[in-house]
Amino acid sequence: MIPQHELTGLILAGGQGRRMGGVDKGLVSFAGRPLVAHVRERLAGRVAEVLINANRSLAAYGEFADRVVEDAEGGYQGPLMGIYSGLRAATTPWLVVVPCDTPALPEDLVARLVAGLGEADIAVACDGERLHPVVALIRTALADDLGAALAGGERKIDRWYARHAWCRVDVSDCPAAFANLNTDDDKRRLEQALHGEPANR
Numbered sequence: 001m002i003p004q005h006e007l008t009g010l011i012l013a014g015g016q017g018r019r020m021g022g023v024d025k026g027l028v029s030f031a032g033r034p035l036v037a038h039v040r041e042r043l044a045g046r047v048a049e050v051l052i053n054a055n056r057s058l059a060a061y062g063e064f065a066d067r068v069v070e071d072a073e074g075g076y077q078g079p080l081m082g083i084y085s086g087l088r089a090a091t092t093p094w095l096v097v098v099p100c101d102t103p104a105l106p107e108d109l110v111a112r113l114v115a116g117l118g119e120a121d122i123a124v125a126c127d128g129e130r131l132h133p134v135v136a137l138i139r140t141a142l143a144d145d146l147g148a149a150l151a152g153g154e155r156k157i158d159r160w161y162a163r164h165a166w167c168r169v170d171v172s173d174c175p176a177a178f179a180n181l182n183t184d185d186d187k188r189r190l191e192q193a194l195h196g197e198p199a200n201r
Contacts, residue, residue: 002093006094009110010052010069011026014085024054036052036064043096047092051089052068053068053071053086054069073150084143087140093139093141096110099134104176104178105177116167119165121139122137123136124168126168126171129172
């Protein structure tokens with residue numbers, strides 16, 4: 001088992017939110033609080049430090065993070081660049097990566113990823129039907145390798161994972177926990193499912 005002091009949490013909030021009209025998705029209200037606040041609760045107290053990868057609204061995100069980490073290179077190059085930036089910023093051997101728009105993640109997500117890692121260098125959540133590559137536990141020593149891959153033009157997370165010893169972690173008992181909120185309708189439906197709030201607001 002990996003002790004808490006060897007784990008850093010990273011919330012990916014550096015995207016452009018294009019499918020939600022360009023809003024800063026992590027700060028969108030969900031059940032009365034920003035999405036990122038719900039996600040942070042899954043990491044706080046389970047990791048040594050919570051980082052948020054963001055490229056705008058840095059002060060706002062700073063309220064929910066120990067540190068806010070901007071992309072190592074500009075231009076909104078995607079989640080793999082956010083992961084790289086987190087791997088570089090972390091001061092622990094392991095990084096737990098989660099997206100900012102999954103407020104229903106399991107409370108024991110960190111423990112599940114750690115328990116499922118085995119001898120691998122990367123553990124990726126799998127809901128029984130598909131992988132969730134931005135819900136993962138990654139050895140931070142892979143930062144330089146990822147930097148080289150990015151420099152070579154790689155932007156596909158699954159292709160980079162495939163270069164290393166990685167494993168699936170079974171989370172098929174709670175597949176709905178990994179639903180991404182890409183539209184306002186997605187958000188309203190999940191709010192109603194979790195909190196009984198009206199879906200037609």
